[in-house]
Amino acid sequence: MPSTPTPTSQCAMSSSSNDGTAYGANMNQEDMMESDQLIVVDQNDILVPNVELSKRAGHTFNANSPRATLHRAFSFFLFDKTNKMLLTQRAGSKITFPNVWTNTCCSHPLYGMQPDEVDKVPDAYPHFPGIKSASLRKLKHELGLNLLSYIDNPNDDIKFLTRFHYWASDTVTYGKEAPWGEHEVDYVLFCKIQHDSNDISVLPNPDEVSTYKFVSIDELKAMLEDNNLLWSPWFRGFMDRGIWDWWADMDGSLAGKYTNDNVDFFDPPPEHFASYNLPSHGRLTGVLPSSSSSHYVNSDMYDVGFLDAKSAASLDEELMSTPGFCLEQLMELAGLAVAEATYAVVQDEEKLRQQEQSVVDDPKKPIRILCICGPGNNGGDGLVAARHLKLFGYETTVVYPKRSAKQPHYNNLVHQCQDMGIPVLDEMPSNYKEFRVVIDAIFGFSFQGEPREPFTTILTHIQEAQKDGSSLVIAVDVPSGWHVDDGDVLNTGYVPEVLVSLTTPKLSAKNYPKRHFVGGRFLPPALAKKYNVRMPPYPGVAQAMEVSNGG
Numbered sequence: 423m424p425s426t427p428t429p430t431s432q433c434a435m436s437s438s439s440n441d442g443t444a445y446g447a448n449m450n451q452e453d454m455m456e457s458d459q460l461i462v463v464d465q466n467d468i469l470v471p472n473v474e475l476s477k478r479a480g481h482t483f484n485a486n487s488p489r490a491t492l493h494r495a496f497s498f499f500l501f502d503k504t505n506k507m508l509l510t511q512r513a514g515s516k517i518t519f520p521n522v523w524t525n526t527c528c529s530h531p532l533y534g535m536q537p538d539e540v541d542k543v544p545d546a547y548p549h550f551p552g553i554k555s556a557s558l559r560k561l562k563h564e565l566g567l568n569l570l571s572y573i574d575n576p577n578d579d580i581k582f583l584t585r586f587h588y589w590a591s592d593t594v595t596y597g598k599e600a601p602w603g604e605h606e607v608d609y610v611l612f613c614k615i616q617h618d619s620n621d622i623s624v625l626p627n628p629d630e631v632s633t634y635k636f637v638s639i640d641e642l643k644a645m646l647e648d649n650n651l652l653w654s655p656w657f658r659g660f661m662d663r664g665i666w667d668w669w670a671d672m673d674g675s676l677a678g679k680y681t682n683d684n685v686d687f688f689d690p691p692p693e694h695f696a697s698y699n700l701p702s703h704g705r706l707t708g709v710l711p712s713s714s715s716s717h718y719v720n721s722d723m724y725d726v727g728f729l730d731a732k733s734a735a736s737l738d739e740e741l742m743s744t745p746g747f748c749l750e751q752l753m754e755l756a757g758l759a760v761a762e763a764t765y766a767v768v769q770d771e772e773k774l775r776q777q778e779q780s781v782v783d784d785p786k787k788p789i790r791i792l793c794i795c796g797p798g799n800n801g802g803d804g805l806v807a808a809r810h811l812k813l814f815g816y817e818t819t820v821v822y823p824k825r826s827a828k829q830p831h832y833n834n835l836v837h838q839c840q841d842m843g844i845p846v847l848d849e850m851p852s853n854y855k856e857f858r859v860v861i862d863a864i865f866g867f868s869f870q871g872e873p874r875e876p877f878t879t880i881l882t883h884i885q886e887a888q889k890d891g892s893s894l895v896i897a898v899d900v901p902s903g904w905h906v907d908d909g910d911v912l913n914t915g916y917v918p919e920v921l922v923s924l925t926t927p928k929l930s931a932k933n934y935p936k937r938h939f940v941g942g943r944f945l946p947p948a949l950a951k952k953y954n955v956r957m958p959p960y961p962g963v964a965q966a967m968e969v970s971n972g973g
Contacts, residue, residue: 481604491708518604566623664680760811792818859895
């Protein structure tokens with residue numbers, strides 16, 4: 423898959439001098455899409471280690487990778503001595519967002535450059551020498567502008583203001599199935615040159631910039647009203663989120679009045695949503711967690727293999743015959759993996775809520791989780807997960823409408839939950855929308871046909887809570903009601919925010935667009951090889967690992 427980042431122990435890229443003379447020599451847009459190695463970061467702009475991401479992979483959008491992978495970028499705003507801003511129009515040969523007007527220079531810091539362009543956050547704040555070195559390189563490359571001829575010290579004369587986390591599909595150029603887009607933590611840099619615009623030497627690279635002009639605030643506002651002009655979505659978004667004011671107060675901006683360490687997120691305007699950009703996608707879509715954001719390794723790079731229903735059943739049978747696992751063992755391991763994945767997701771969601779300050783939670787009030795269990799093994803996995811989540815500190819409630827009478831082990835799991843103080847209900851509670859997380863452990867990979875009552879109504883309630891934003895839904899192994907091989911064949915529109923595949927993903931998960939975990943560390947290598955299961959590199963003591971960068 424072209425948008426897939428790959429693991430690397432060391433990034434080996436070409437280097438350049440700080441004035442950009444070596445960078446881009448004898449290379450076209452296609453060449454740089456392959457050679458430029460982007461800096462992958464999490465939603466807090468913390469480096470994600472050991473992931474190599476080409477410029478092409480970082481900008482390839484599709485249904486499997488609806489926002490590609492979040493990476494670091496910069497937007498440079500250059501002003502002359504009268505505070506006129508240098509605008510540029512991107513060349514028609516640019517692969518992403520050609521022909522749009524935008525700020526002076528928009529590009530990326532890269533691995534493998536000299537001086538080093540990889541800033542370590544938060545230590546580099548507010549100077550960010552790597553970002554500033556990258557801006558010098560690209561100003562030379564795109565505009566033939568040697569900024570060092572006009573300023574004394576880039577660390578002092580280039581002012582960092584803030585960072586924005588944004589994304590946008592290039593639908594204006596390519597239509598609703600746009601194959602390209604942007605997903606970046608973008609650094610805003612201001613620099614004022616004490617020269618008149620006519621005395622600033624700008625020699626555009628025609629493969630990068632088609633034309634340019636210096637404009638005042640009023641002139642830019644007039645240009646924005648011209649419907650014949652195209653504009654980059656990041657430029658419009660940044661202008662509306664502070665830059666008009668910072669530009670008007672240039673002295674204050676250059677003195678650091680507006681400099682902050684925020685990473686403010688925003689979605690693009692509606693015209694930059696492609697067909698595969700779903701309303702259910704969130705801020706974490708396309709974001710790989712760093713070691714600081716989660717102890718799970720999110721690795722879209724990992725092709726774990728997919729099993730159809732027949733192969734999955736056969737593998738389960740062999741697990742209980744060849745290595746001699748018993749059902750109770752497998753259920754305990756599976757339920758623990760579900761609980762670990764749920765913990766990782768909830769922790770990420772809590773951090774986002776705190777950053778966005780959209781909800782002020784009482785820190786003493788526990789997070790409530792509703793675990794809905796079906797009559798089979800999937801329900802048993804859910805009962806185990808509920809018990810572990812209670813141990814993790816969450817307020818857990820179980821709904822278990824049709825209790826299995828097949829084996830005494832299911833009764834034991836119920837008693838274990840009750841002994842932990844977990845309510846086990848026979849029906850859906852009327853306040854189901856008050857639960858922050860709902861775990862769908864109703865039907866597993868052996869389910870066939872259509873759901874019947876009471877689960878038809880329960881699944882309707884789950885979707886209602888999901889659609890109005892009350893609850894985040896986590897499905898165990900296969901979203902309930904899906905065909906294990908073919909997915910949502912009943913066209914219910916049900917797509918949980920998170921899927922936790924057990925042992926290995928099933929065939930229906932192949933095009934699953936959101937956050938996807940695998941819990942199958944217990945699988946013996948011989949069986950993994952026999953069924954062509956490529957075991958992901960589970961980190962540390964984790965029983966679950968994230969294997970895709972969906973929502």
